[in-house]
Amino acid sequence: MLFSSVEFLFRFLPVFMLLYLAVPGKYRNLVLLSGSLLFYGAGEPYYVLLLVLSILVNYGAGRLIIDKKETYGKITLILSICYNFGVLFVFKYWDFAAQNLNRLLGGISSGEMIPFLSLALPLGISFYTFQIVSYLIDCYNGRIGEKVSFTAFASYVTMFPQLIAGPIVKYEEVAERMKERKIHPKAVESGLKLFSIGLGYKVLLANQIGTLWNSIMTAGAGNLSVAVAWLGAFAYSFQIYFDFWGYSLMAKGLGRMLGFRIPKNFDDPYMSRSVSEFWRRWHITLGRWFKEYLYIPLGGNRKGYVRTAFNLLVVWTLTGLWHGADFNFALWGLLFFVLLSIEKKGFGKWLEQKKVIGHIYVIVLIPVTWVIFAISDMHQLGMYLQNMIGIHASNALAGSEQVFRYIKQYGVLFILCVLFATPYPMKQYQKYKYKWYTVVIIVAIFWFSVYEIMSGSNNPFLYFRF
Amino acid sequence: MSIDKKRLKKNLQNCPYLTAISIIWLFLTIGGVILLWYRDYGGLEWRSLWSSPVFAVIMEKEMHGSVTGLPPTEPAMVKIPDTDRDNGVQEENKIPAVMETLEKDSEHAEQMRSFLAQKEQEEKEMAKIVEEEAEEPVGQTVFVDYDPVETDSIYYEDAGKLALTTDYAYTKVKEEYFTDAVFLGDSRTMGIADYAGLDADFYCENGMTVYKLLDEKGVTYQKTGEKADLNQVMQQKHYGKIYLMLGMNELGYGNTEYFLEHYQAVLEQIRQWQPQAIIFLMANLHVNREKNNLNTEFNNININAKNAAIATLANGTDTFYLDSNPLFTDEEGLLKDDLTFDGVHLYANNYAQWRDFLMEHGVVRKNNRSDENVETHRPAEYQAEINQIK
Numbered sequence: 084m085l086f087s088s089v090e091f092l093f094r095f096l097p098v099f100m101l102l103y104l105a106v107p108g109k110y111r112n113l114v115l116l117s118g119s120l121l122f123y124g125a126g127e128p129y130y131v132l133l134l135v136l137s138i139l140v141n142y143g144a145g146r147l148i149i150d151k152k153e154t155y156g157k158i159t160l161i162l163s164i165c166y167n168f169g170v171l172f173v174f175k176y177w178d179f180a181a182q183n184l185n186r187l188l189g190g191i192s193s194g195e196m197i198p199f200l201s202l203a204l205p206l207g208i209s210f211y212t213f214q215i216v217s218y219l220i221d222c223y224n225g226r227i228g229e230k231v232s233f234t235a236f237a238s239y240v241t242m243f244p245q246l247i248a249g250p251i252v253k254y255e256e257v258a259e260r261m262k263e264r265k266i267h268p269k270a271v272e273s274g275l276k277l278f279s280i281g282l283g284y285k286v287l288l289a290n291q292i293g294t295l296w297n298s299i300m301t302a303g304a305g306n307l308s309v310a311v312a313w314l315g316a317f318a319y320s321f322q323i324y325f326d327f328w329g330y331s332l333m334a335k336g337l338g339r340m341l342g343f344r345i346p347k348n349f350d351d352p353y354m355s356r357s358v359s360e361f362w363r364r365w366h367i368t369l370g371r372w373f374k375e376y377l378y379i380p381l382g383g384n385r386k387g388y389v390r391t392a393f394n395l396l397v398v399w400t401l402t403g404l405w406h407g408a409d410f411n412f413a414l415w416g417l418l419f420f421v422l423l424s425i426e427k428k429g430f431g432k433w434l435e436q437k438k439v440i441g442h443i444y445v446i447v448l449i450p451v452t453w454v455i456f457a458i459s460d461m462h463q464l465g466m467y468l469q470n471m472i473g474i475h476a477s478n479a480l481a482g483s484e485q486v487f488r489y490i491k492q493y494g495v496l497f498i499l500c501v502l503f504a505t506p507y508p509m510k511q512y513q514k515y516k517y518k519w520y521t522v523v524i525i526v527a528i529f530w531f532s533v534y535e536i537m538s539g540s541n542n543p544f545l546y547f548r549f
Numbered sequence: 550m551s552i553d554k555k556r557l558k559k560n561l562q563n564c565p566y567l568t569a570i571s572i573i574w575l576f577l578t579i580g581g582v583i584l585l586w587y588r589d590y591g592g593l594e595w596r597s598l599w600s601s602p603v604f605a606v607i608m609e610k611e612m613h614g615s616v617t618g619l620p621p622t623e624p625a626m627v628k629i630p631d632t633d634r635d636n637g638v639q640e641e642n643k644i645p646a647v648m649e650t651l652e653k654d655s656e657h658a659e660q661m662r663s664f665l666a667q668k669e670q671e672e673k674e675m676a677k678i679v680e681e682e683a684e685e686p687v688g689q690t691v692f693v694d695y696d697p698v699e700t701d702s703i704y705y706e707d708a709g710k711l712a713l714t715t716d717y718a719y720t721k722v723k724e725e726y727f728t729d730a731v732f733l734g735d736s737r738t739m740g741i742a743d744y745a746g747l748d749a750d751f752y753c754e755n756g757m758t759v760y761k762l763l764d765e766k767g768v769t770y771q772k773t774g775e776k777a778d779l780n781q782v783m784q785q786k787h788y789g790k791i792y793l794m795l796g797m798n799e800l801g802y803g804n805t806e807y808f809l810e811h812y813q814a815v816l817e818q819i820r821q822w823q824p825q826a827i828i829f830l831m832a833n834l835h836v837n838r839e840k841n842n843l844n845t846e847f848n849n850i851n852i853n854a855k856n857a858a859i860a861t862l863a864n865g866t867d868t869f870y871l872d873s874n875p876l877f878t879d880e881e882g883l884l885k886d887d888l889t890f891d892g893v894h895l896y897a898n899n900y901a902q903w904r905d906f907l908m909e910h911g912v913v914r915k916n917n918r919s920d921e922n923v924e925t926h927r928p929a930e931y932q933a934e935i936n937q938i939k
Binding site for chain 1: 569574744889898900
């Protein structure tokens with residue numbers, strides 16, 4: 084079930100909220116848990132069992148780690164992490180690995196040495212796997228000291244606001260509220276407002292600008308003039324940003340409606356002046372996860388430049404692959420590794436001081452990285468990147484005529500996207516959020532979003548394939 | 550438990566947004582229930598309201614896959630036999646081979662053999678007719694039957710037959726041929742306008758349908774980017790050729806009969822305005838495997854049903870049916886993956902091939918034939934790849 088779907092907006096959410104508010108406090112976790120499983124099961128009727136299995140296994144593991152820390156703590160931690168990543172590997176990476184191993188082994192023997200599984204990716208598995216692993220490690224590190232009840236743990240993992248596309252919440256962030264939470268009408272109100280704004284970002288900005296990217300890709304990655312290629316790169320950059328940020332905002336809003344505080348996932352990333360800064364502001368909870376549970380355990384930057392570079396290489400290759408099992412994602416991660424390594428040598432600091440140069444650097448580079456992210460077919464990707472710098476195999480079929488039309492058609496939308504990529508609208512919102520006209524505006528946003536959802540059919544979350 | 554009225558009032562004042570959304574929700578829900586009641590017990594023309602998005606929110610039980618967010622379940626394998634993909638030389642040799650394979654399949658063998666015999670006969674007759682009536686040849690649109698698949702949709706059923714490009718002695722034409730041509734259609738025609746490099750008039754738009762084509766709101770004229778009302782355009786300017794390609798955006802609106810009725814009405818209207826024009830009814834291009842979804846109405850069976858319906862309107866004298874699918878589809882009739890990004894539209898560079906196809910399928914009237922050098926040929930393309938039909 085998508086947040087931006089009729090089922091969710093008009094059936095699941097109202098019924099769930101009424102029930103959630105009506106039951107006494109001590110049953111809220113139970114309502115949340117069953118509601119979340121229903122939410123997940125509606126879209127993944129079979130994989131919900133996998134999720135339940137994961138919860139059972141990992142709850143047991145967590146208990147064992149805390150109770151028998153001295154004796155079985157470490158081995159339990161290792162085994163349970165293997166279980167989680169093992170499941171993730173089988174469902175997400177198996178076919179990719181098999182394909183490449185078969186290709187490598189192809190010289191030795193014919194046929195498929197390793198069979199393909201062709202499993203569909205369970206919704207949100209990358210997100211909940213990371214969340215569970217963070218919980219296990221926190222149990223081991225003693226950050227989760229007291230006993231966690233089963234319902235609390237299961238609710239933490241499955242909580243529908245963040246189950247399928249993050250943010251990746253740490254248990255300590257919800258621990259207090261899991262035990263007891265009061266729900267104020269005002270919190271529900273402001274949560275619902277945030278949710279509606281997020282919905283607007285998703286439906287009115289991301290989906291709309293996404294059609295430009297689509298029509299440019301429809302013309303074909305090898306047929307674009309430099310201007311069209313860059314227009315496409317910018318369009319996609321906005322699409323993925325508003326898509327994902329919109330989703331995170333909806334999650335945050337829903338979390339607030341339920342009485343939780345879900346951490347911030349985006350902090351105006353396109354306003355950054357270096358790629359390092361960009362990654363401190365883009366998908367913050369993922370960056371935090373890699374930093375706390377991988378980069379620092381590997382030694383971080385405390386073991387010299389070479390070791391730091393190696394650690395960065397590991398982190399960024401995995402960050403790339405986390406987003407998808409394909410070479411372009413690995414390439415995308417590696418590009419960030421290169422950029423960040425260079426920036427670590429002082430270039431980043433310099434950029435962040437030079438305001439204008441830093442902004443230009445980010446505005447030019449980030450769309451290139453998104454193009455790599457967007458196109459999985461290496462041949463197509465190569466052509467697109469060549470088009471961006473003016474190398475064409477033949478005449479660019481999509482040229483000035485298309486640029487003219489696209490600007491006419493999407494010009495206003497582009498201006499809106501630029502505006503909403505700055506901190507200005509959110510600041511205004513914070514300032515005037517209790518004014519009546521703000522309420523009217525958000526009602527209008529909600530209404531238009533619903534209208535768009537009803538009339539348009541092209542509205543998948545980009546982040547759902549991860 | 551009694552409700553504390555004061556508290557409720559205070560809360561309502563504190564939460565104007567929540568209140569507003571709740572009211573909207575209640576309004577939609579109650580409205581939906583009332584409409585359902587009317588629908589079930591009569592008394593109101595609910596159909597018109599049904600299409601309004603506001604009420605559809607509540608009422609429509611099953612939305613399209615993409616809206617519900619369910620991933621399109623298992624890419625359905627639909628086999629649309631695509632008969633005339635390999636046109637040209639090998640055609641002659643194919644039939645014996647086909648016959649051989651058919652021998653094995655005894656169920657179909659008889660049927661196919663008689664079909665082939667009939668076909669041969671028809672062809673001979675056709676050739677005769679063409680020879681005899683050298684004055685103005687008459688083309689014939691051939692349909693190939695196959696066993697239809699069971700479908701469960703209000704929008705379509707499997708036509709069980711495949712329309713081939715109207716068989717006719719087409720003329721290979723030059724680009725000047727298109728200067729008095731007009732193309733009417735949807736986003737696929739936009740692709741031709743953008744990338745085929747033809748100097749013709751294009752009135753087309755994303756999402757265009759036969760239901761909207763002759764609307765007063767108009768259709769975008771690609772040379773200016775402005776909307777133009779075809780009711781006026783068609784009465785003012787006279788075209789030698791009219792290319793019509795519609796049907797994709799109609800897949801999920803009304804059934805095939807309903808579609809055909811409207812398509813025919815549009816065609817007749819255009820014919821009335823342009824009695825002298827050659828009208829080409831272009832087949833809708835199939836979609837690729839990913840987009841070919843049997844669980845929705847968006848699939849090649851439905852497209853084929855629409856195409857077969859359209860083809861019945863071709864008369865072979867001034868109205869012709871052109872199927873360019875063979876250029877771009879594989880042996881299962883699916884649009885080839887390396888030709889498309891979204892599974893529906895061709896990459897820009899593939900339109901050149903489409904243009905060549907159109908140039909090979911020119912119709913030049915004998916009495917108008919100024920250039921005696923034009924090469925008349927008969928694309929041997931409607932021989933079926935019968936082993937597909939199973």
